[in-house]
Amino acid sequence: MELSVFHPGHDQGSNITLTVFDSFTNFNRTYPAHTAYRGSLLGAMKRLQDADPSFTFNTTKNFDYGPYLVIVNGLEAHDNVYWEILVEYKNGTIIRTNVGIGCYLPENNEHVVLKFTKW
Ligand code: B12
Known part of the structure; x- marks a missing residue:
């Protein structure tokens, strides 16, 4: 079996920016974060939390x-x-993910926003 077909060496994670936005006060803070290769947003958040006590x-x-x-x-x-x-x-369009943080797999250079808001 040709393993490279399944694992072509692009085994870098995604570098993302993660913004925490409180829509009630307009306070926001942005962090760089990193997923594992095809890893979840949850993993990127855990890695960030371990590295930066302000998150x-x-x-x-x-x-x-x-x-x-x-x-x-x-x-x-x-x-x-x-x-x-x-x-x-990048074009300013904002979407709501259709899965939670454990299932969402960010792309490289993606901007993820955690927004404290009302439903
Ligand atoms: C109402 C609802 C919400 C409400 C829940 C609050 C409430 N007290 O009612 C709010 C608006 C907060 C919500 C938020 C989100 N939701 Co919602 N939600 C629903 C909905 C329409 C009904 C759930 C329900 O009441 N079930 C009936 C009760 C009796 O069962 P229950 O098990 O107690 O329901 C609880 C869970 O469903 C939980 N819940 C709701 N959404 C989510 C999402 C995740 C990731 C988790 C872990 C739990 C969860 O809250 C419910 C009430 O406690 C479902 C779709 C559906 N028709 O089932 C989507 C649904 C569950 N939500 C979904 C999503 C994606 C989200 C968000 C991630 C959206 C986003 N991008 O922000 C966020 C969660 C973010 C987070 N903080 O982690 C998806 C989950 C799919 C998946 N595989 O991950 C569903 C299936 C809709 C869809 N897109 O198809 N949601």
Whole structure:
């Protein structure tokens, strides 16, 4: 079997920027972060948390959809306030990911926004 077909050597992770945005105060802070090769946003966030004490987060476990993001940098979801996961493209388009942080696999150079907002 030709292994290179399946693993062509592009085994670098994605370099992403991660913005934490509190829509109630407009405070935002942006961090560089890195996924494993085809790795999840969750992994990039864990790696960032381990390297930079100014970024912290907590999740709860959901067996259907994986980790649910509850707290980022001390701001905790409550009532109808939650952490929304967005991706902003270079042309300014902003999309809402259709999966959670454990399933979302960021592309290289992607800008991911964690937005503290209402539903
Ligand atoms: C309502 C809802 C929400 C509400 C839940 C709050 C609430 N108290 O009602 C809000 C708006 C907060 C929400 C957020 C998100 N959601 Co939502 N949500 C739903 C929806 C429409 C219904 C869930 C429900 O009430 N089920 C009935 C109750 C009785 O069952 P339950 O197990 O208790 O439901 C809980 C879980 O579903 C959980 N939940 C809801 N969304 C998500 C997402 C993730 C990743 C996790 C782990 C848990 C979770 O909250 C529910 C209430 O406690 C479903 C689609 C559907 N029709 O099922 C999508 C759905 C579950 N959500 C989805 C997604 C993607 C998200 C977000 C990641 C979107 C985003 N980009 O920000 C975020 C979560 C971000 C985070 N913080 O981790 C996807 C999950 C797919 C996947 N494989 O990951 C679904 C299936 C919709 C879709 N796109 O197809 N969601």
